[in-house]
Amino acid sequence: MSMIPTGGIKEIIRVLPPKDSYYPFRLQALQKALDNDPNSPVIPFLMKVVHAQESAFQALKSEKATFNFQEKEPFFVMDEAMLQCFQQTAITFCEALKARIETKNSSDYSEILKAVNALSTAIIDKEKTKQYFENIITLDLEAIPAHQRLFLLASMQVTLHFAATNLKVDEQYLLEAHDLCPCCKMPAISSVLDNSDGGLRYLYCSFCETKWHVVRSTCTECTSNKSLFQTTMEALDSPMSAEVCGECNTYLKFLDRTKTLIADPFIEDLLTLTITIKLTDKDFHTFGLNPYFV
Numbered sequence: 001m002s003m004i005p006t007g008g009i010k011e012i013i014r015v016l017p018p019k020d021s022y023y024p025f026r027l028q029a030l031q032k033a034l035d036n037d038p039n040s041p042v043i044p045f046l047m048k049v050v051h052a053q054e055s056a057f058q059a060l061k062s063e064k065a066t067f068n069f070q071e072k073e074p075f076f077v078m079d080e081a082m083l084q085c086f087q088q089t090a091i092t093f094c095e096a097l098k099a100r101i102e103t104k105n106s107s108d109y110s111e112i113l114k115a116v117n118a119l120s121t122a123i124i125d126k127e128k129t130k131q132y133f134e135n136i137i138t139l140d141l142e143a144i145p146a147h148q149r150l151f152l153l154a155s156m157q158v159t160l161h162f163a164a165t166n167l168k169v170d171e172q173y174l175l176e177a178h179d180l181c182p183c184c185k186m187p188a189i190s191s192v193l194d195n196s197d198g199g200l201r202y203l204y205c206s207f208c209e210t211k212w213h214v215v216r217s218t219c220t221e222c223t224s225n226k227s228l229f230q231t232t233m234e235a236l237d238s239p240m241s242a243e244v245c246g247e248c249n250t251y252l253k254f255l256d257r258t259k260t261l262i263a264d265p266f267i268e269d270l271l272t273l274t275i276t277i278k279l280t281d282k283d284f285h286t287f288g289l290n291p292y293f294v
Contacts, residue, residue, distance in 0.1 A: 017164040029268075046267075053157065057158050057162055060085065067081055073176050076183050083133050089158050093158065094116050094151065097116055111147075132144060139187075157208075161207070161209050175213070178212070178223075184208045187288060191203055195257070201213070221250045230243055230254065239255055239259065240272045241253070250284060251279050253265070253268075269290050
């Protein structure tokens, strides 16, 4: 049976990999956040991180890095080629981040600079890099030193994001599972609703930035639709809310981008920590993951 949704689109494309880098758009979202909060101690540093990610992404593009894919989920093969790409990406990312930190006010980032320098040395070791790689893809994040976690996850995000831009998925492909990304089997950062998708809800991968379709009004964790509700914090004036399930006591952030041109799932997640704290205090938990906030 062909699935013909309402809203003017002829069919559901279930897997939508990114076509190019999203880091320039993330920088726009960060700049908007900084304009709204000029005294933020965090946003300027995150902008340096995202600039470094864009440098690493463009380096992969210029080097024409290649990956191995398979026809069934997960589409990415986490093999030696992916590991080598991750290692090179981490090296490039660290160099780019150091260059941005050292340009001015480097004393403000002295401890961060130490951590980046230490990682630059560690990542040269193939076995150490392999351990980091395995820790990330198995989400054993506690095994990664806390002071290096952000930089390693940012590097993995670039690696998988670039890999996804090289992936072609049959538009008729039927998803085998919906809880994790069909490309890399990482969790979603949030659901998203975009004008270009005809009102369909997609989950948004926290690493490769692929979108995959999940029907609306359904819990993304237990698939129940009995006790699902949305919660917002009106004072935040944000397009981000949370879909909360009373059946399994989980929630996932929900980003409505139909009324705003600049809204990034990762940045809006950080800007709506009030929602996260509110739900955590009420004993709800999430399987969503934000690499910029670990």
